[in-house]
Amino acid sequence: MKPFTSAFWAEALKARRSKVPLLTAIGFSLAPLVGGLFMIILKDPQQARSMGLIGTKAQITAGVADWPTYFGLLAQSVAIGGAILFAIITIWVFGREFSDRTAKELLALPTSREAIVGAKFILIALWTLGLTLLIFGIGLVVGTVVEIPGWSTELLRSAFGDVIASAGLAIALLPFVALLASVGRGYLPPFGWTILTVFMAQITAVTGWGGWFPWAVPALFSGAAGPRAEQIGPHSYLLTLLALMVGLTLTFVWWRSADQTR
Numbered sequence: 412m413k414p415f416t417s418a419f420w421a422e423a424l425k426a427r428r429s430k431v432p433l434l435t436a437i438g439f440s441l442a443p444l445v446g447g448l449f450m451i452i453l454k455d456p457q458q459a460r461s462m463g464l465i466g467t468k469a470q471i472t473a474g475v476a477d478w479p480t481y482f483g484l485l486a487q488s489v490a491i492g493g494a495i496l497f498a499i500i501t502i503w504v505f506g507r508e509f510s511d512r513t514a515k516e517l518l519a520l521p522t523s524r525e526a527i528v529g530a531k532f533i534l535i536a537l538w539t540l541g542l543t544l545l546i547f548g549i550g551l552v553v554g555t556v557v558e559i560p561g562w563s564t565e566l567l568r569s570a571f572g573d574v575i576a577s578a579g580l581a582i583a584l585l586p587f588v589a590l591l592a593s594v595g596r597g598y599l600p601p602f603g604w605t606i607l608t609v610f611m612a613q614i615t616a617v618t619g620w621g622g623w624f625p626w627a628v629p630a631l632f633s634g635a636a637g638p639r640a641e642q643i644g645p646h647s648y649l650l651t652l653l654a655l656m657v658g659l660t661l662t663f664v665w666w667r668s669a670d671q672t673r
Contacts, residue, residue, distance in 0.1 A: 414522045418530035422504070426534060431503055439496055439542045442488035443550035449484065450476045450557050477561035478554060482570035483634055485550045489543055490577040490633035494584075494612070494626070497539045498605040501585045504531050505592035506601060524666045532589070532659070536582055543578040547571065573633065580629040583651050584608075586658025593665055622647040625654040 426432055453476035554562075591601040612627035616635075621627035622643040628651050631642040 414526040415529060418522050418526045419533060422530045422534045425507075426504075426538065429503075431500070432538065435496060435500060435538075435542060436545060439492065439546050440549055442492055443485060443546050443553050446481055446484040446488065446550065447553035447557050450481055450554070450559050453480075454557070454559075476559055478559050478563075478566055478570075479561055481550065481554050481559055482566070482573070485547060486570070486573045486577045486633040487630065487635045488546065489574055490581055490629035491635060493539065493543070493578055493581040494609060494629060495605060496542070497535075497581055497585055498588045498601065500538055501535050501588040502592050502598055502601045502605075504535055505589045506595075506598045509592075509596040510598060525663060528589075528663055528666050532586070535585060535589075539582050539585075540575075540578060543574060547574050577629055577633045580632055580651055583655040584626055584629070584658070586655060586662050590658055590662045590665065593662060616642075623650065625651040 588601045588605060591604045592598070595601065608626040612621065612624060612630060615621040615624040616627045616631060621631050623646065625647075628643055628647045631647070
């Protein structure tokens with residue numbers, strides 16, 4: 412356990428000394444703020460037009476100004492925005508070792524490669540879950556300030572579960588990003604993969620096959636394309652779990668057996 416603890420401490424120290432955690436927190440915090448703006452507009456479109464928030468001919472179709480709609484927007488922000496932002500975090504955690512040319516020194520340490528990779532994945536999971544809790548907390552504050560109707564304790568529990576589950580599904584797909592950051596020894600291959608999967612998720616969702624494409628499941632679960640039950644089923648979660656296991660296995664295998672010194 413000590414090698415893993417040392418590896419995790421080192422990874423956490425790298426993150427703490429970087430501006431990336433702060434920048435990701437600031438960027439992700441825009442989601443509940445924008446959601447709050449939508450609620451203000453939906454509460455009184457005429458006043459919003461008079462304030463210049465929307466054009467005279469603009470139409471808002473997000474729903475009604477209530478807590479269920481606002482929580483839905485938060486879940487969709489985590490699922491869709493998280494697919495990109497969480498991937499960026501993963502790319503930074505794994506790819507920086509190659510772009511900064513520290514991979515050789517890292518692997519020369521008396522710490523197993525499994526411990527190093529495991530520490531990176533744990534850091535990513537804690538980091539992304541922390542961001543999710545942050546925007547949920549900010550969302551509660553924003554919703555209270557805007558005075559959105561429809562609050563209930565039961566809704567809070569349900570919405571919190573939906574937001575965390577949306578984040579969990581997005582996080583489960585990150586090992587493939589880590590794999591490509593490792594195999595590609597840098598940032599570009601995983602960035603390309605992220606763009607491709609986001610694009611394919613939209614295509615499969617539109618064509619009705621999103622439930623069979625793991626990278627579309629988080630957004631579909633959040634309700635971005637309509638009622639959840641009409642979009643995904645048990646097979647969707649099984650495929651996402653399979654993607655998680657395959658991605659983790661391939662990443663660990665690559666770091667254990669590939670020639671890292673070239």
